[in-house]
Amino acid sequence: MKNGIWKFLGEDPGLPGLTFRPVNVEEEKCQIDEVIARSCRADGMDVGRQMRSCGWRPLTGAQAVDHRESVAAELNGRMVAYAELRPMAGEGQIGLIYQMDGYVLPEWRCCGIGSALSEHIEEVCRRLEHKAEPRLDACARGVMTSRRQLLQDRGFIIWRYRFEFIHSNLSGVQAREMPAGWEVSDEQGEQAKLLEIRQNGIPAATVHLFADGMEHCQPGKEIGYLEIEPLEGTHLDPEMMGAILSRGLAASHARGLQQVLVNVDVNLPENAFDFGLYVELGFQLDHRLLMYRKNL
DSSP: OOGGGGTTOOBOTTSTTEEEEEOOTTTTHHHHHHHHHHHHHHTTOOHHHHHHHTSEEETTSSSOOOOOEEEEEEETTEEEEEEEEEEEOOOTTSOOEEEEEEEEOGGGTTSSHHHHHHHHHHHHHHHSOOSSOOEEEEEEETTOHHHHHHHHHTTOEEEEEEEEEEEOOGGGOOOOOOOTTEEEEEOOSSSSEEEEEEETTEEEEEEEEEEEOOTTOOTTOOEEEEEEEEOTTOOOOHHHHHHHHHHHHHHHHHTTOSEEEEEEEEESOGGGOOOHHHHHTTOEEEEEEEEEEEEO
């Protein structure tokens, strides 16, 4: 994705004075932070947590590799909304998936700005070259009624839930034994890879760790995001997942982290999900998100 895809952005004919433009995240950080923070407070969200999620970086790397695109909505020269678009992993041959995160200042809601911003983001996706139909994902908490309504009005449908678990006692985690034939290697490279899992000597899964890259993160309160990525054809049963998670938590603590987040995506129906594995490991449920998707 290149900044050239934003060249069609300009004034929105339906809202006089409203314009869209690409954003330089580093140079305009203060304005972006204000929009995100005020938007989150209006929705009753944890401001620090949400702002941190915009700054994840590989824990062991010197710099983050960031492929997201950012756009601002301005009304008479003032930033009133902000959105990010980033490519996600594709699923089979269906097409490329994009994640959209949008924030609108509370005093400028319910006047069409959020919908116009979403429309422009959708147009960006359509203008990219694809071998198959692209899809756009977005998420909302249950209390975010205005955002849920906006997504529904734009043709998004709920397709799964996302549970966000947090572990705040890493020092008490005991790494579980791996079943026979499985082994774990601790990675010390410059990428986000934390652990590599092998079965009978063949790579089967990778554990990635991303750390909080926001400047306001306080010493002793470092938080990381743990991600387990099974390789194609690998099935991880609950026992194996428990062993890998425990190893990942212990390795995170060894890196100096105090808290770790894990996201678990659950296909409908929701009651098919078993919380037991995460409770046994000491996780607490922090958020439940509604995951929306739209085929473009």
